[in-house]
Amino acid sequence: MIRIRDIVRRWRERSHSLQGRLARITATGVALAVLVIGVGTYFTAQQSLYHQLDQELVEVASHASGPISTDVEGMGGLNASALQSANVTLILLRADGTVRRVQSMPATITPGPEELAIARTQQGSSVRSVVGQDDGVLYRVVAVPLQTESGNYAMVLARPLDPTRTTLSEIRNVVTIMGVVLIALAGLMGFYSGRQLTRPLKELSGAVKRVTETDELIPIGAYTEDELGELSRSFDTMMHSLASSRDRQRRLIADAGHELRTPLTSMRTNVELLVADEKTGMLPPGARAEILTDVAAQLGEFTSLVGDLVQLSRDDVVTPNPEPLNFATVVASAVERAKRRGPSLGFDVELEPLFIIGEPDTLERAVTNLLDNAVKFSPEHGTIHVRLAGEELRIWDEGPGVAEEDLDKIFDRFYRSNKARNTPGTGLGLSIVAHTMNAHGGTVAAGNQPGAGALFTVRLPAAPPEELAEYDD
Missing domain, CATH: 3.30.565.10 (Histidine kinase-like ATPase, C-terminal domain)
Incomplete structure (x- = not known):
């Protein structure tokens, strides 16, 4: 049974590997991109929806301003049912602070200083979000100037923000889910790409480990068409060079041992004869001088052979002092x-x-x-x-x-x-x-x-x- 400790250990090993780092870097980069795009998308959508809502309330105010300006007392004939069907609350705020409401409409919002300033100055418009005093619902409130024969007013219209906030919530959920999915896919792609990229490195590492453990100079043999493939080719070139150098060295040692054995054996035989003659005097007159002459010739041959071996063992491709x-x-x-x-x-x-x-x-x-x-x-x-x-x-x-x-x-x-x-x-x-x-x-x-x-x-x-x-x- 696989233990949790082994799973955690393998996960730590992979997370610290080059493959794990590539996956983390890719996932982090995508996460930052998704965060920036997601936040930008959400706030752009919010501004667009709020602007659209404000324009709709301004259009409603422009349509209602004509009837109301000629019939302030009757609110231009508007009733609660018509306003509720349009999902709008309408209030008239006079410059002196007097508030007029459509009959039977609940007093969900109370005008504030922003709307009073519009009524008094009759310039521009005001837009704000406010929480209803009775139902606790968030409203979008727009105030536009209205001039009548009975005085200056601010027409205040309000619409609940719940539908807009619901739309924004759905956008936020979609962006979040898509972001999580993209980050997960980026992590998987980073992990897979890291595995593809690090495969030549793993093969190279395995080849080096194999050479260290077994002393076998086996090349990789498989290359990719990139920098890592060039590294593998260089490694194989090095393996071939080392193998060739080792073969030359072994052949040189074997050949040298064979060639050196002959003069050494002959010299040893002659020296043994001289030692025996020193004790017994068995050699005839003149033989000792012949043996010494033979030894001197063998030493010269031996010296020449050693010099040639030293010269031949130099495997420099470039001469030492050109x-x-x-x-x-x-x-x-x-x-x-x-x-x-x-x-x-x-x-x-x-x-x-x-x-x-x-x-x-x-x-x-x-x-x-x-x-x-x-x-x-x-x-x-x-x-x-x-x-x-x-x-x-x-x-x-x-x-x-x-x-x-x-x-x-x-x-x-x-x-x-x-x-x-x-x-x-x-x-x-x-x-x-x-x-x-x-x-x-x-x-x-x-x-x-x-x-x-x-x-x-x-x-x-x-x-x-x-x-x-x-x-x-």
Whole structure:
């Protein structure tokens, strides 16, 4: 059984929610509008009805003034029955205060100073509401001037206000009922609209709560065509980015663990041999030096691998310290480094200026990786060709090239083709190239140069002159 306490608790929760606040705001706004319109309607109707009643009494007075002015004593032939049928009480008030009434008419009202002033001044008219002295009924009293041969009078006419007040009461009841109905409908519409408006927020809140509780990066997937829908789209974009980043992180950790295990295992084996030899002297002459040389090479490979992992783990979309630079200068510097690593090789270099916004260190390392790859697979006394024209950098060697089945995988992390398995390297160099170029808004592609070896094509967008000018400022 649902307890009253639970009902009250749920009502309080809803009343403090955004949906409840929207319903209250809507209902309050409609209530104020209904109050203003209702009060205005009531008083307008009251003024209109009173004005209409006053005009009717003035018309009755104008019709009766002719006969009465020639026969004051007989009240113009008017009798109680005729006046009662018109629902009017008629009194003649003389300037000296004398009151004349139609015979058999009850003395329901008594003229006051307002009517006496009309009788004496014979100007204007007076209108007021007064309570009858005998029946306690509220009357509307109108006084108009009347001149006769026997003196100046004020013709005073009175009519009960009960019919008018009944009409006003009905108007007030209708306005009140309609106001209550409109306020209730406004509250319901506000509640429904609030539910429709807050549904995306509730879905977003539920998605955030689900991520917090389950660590599952599940997007919402449903959008509305408004600002809340844009917020949901932004949230889903964030979820996709986080999911992609998490997948990259997991893949990097798994690949790194696999790749780091090999040099670490080899180093541990060599160190264990050195420790055992320290105790037993089992190694033949010269073996200890070979093992130390092997350990030093493994440490160098390990250091290179760690450096590549650190570089590759940077997922910045925008480079940390971008600056305007000539990409041709970066390529030239990378070529000089490659020449020292391949002293027996020739370099055919043609560079045209290409001004971009980027980070020179990371770009130079990426180009160096491409050149190191060319040095690694170039034959003795071979030539490495470098061309920079427009927004395109092309580097190719005279080696065996890239197998067709390896072209789609060559930029994957830790991927090494069958030709590269016996050569030094970490398998991360080309991945770093792809990552760096993507971070600078460019691309890199692998292929084979006809009649030569592997071909790598880098495309980087040139910076607009106005963007370069901003850095100069």
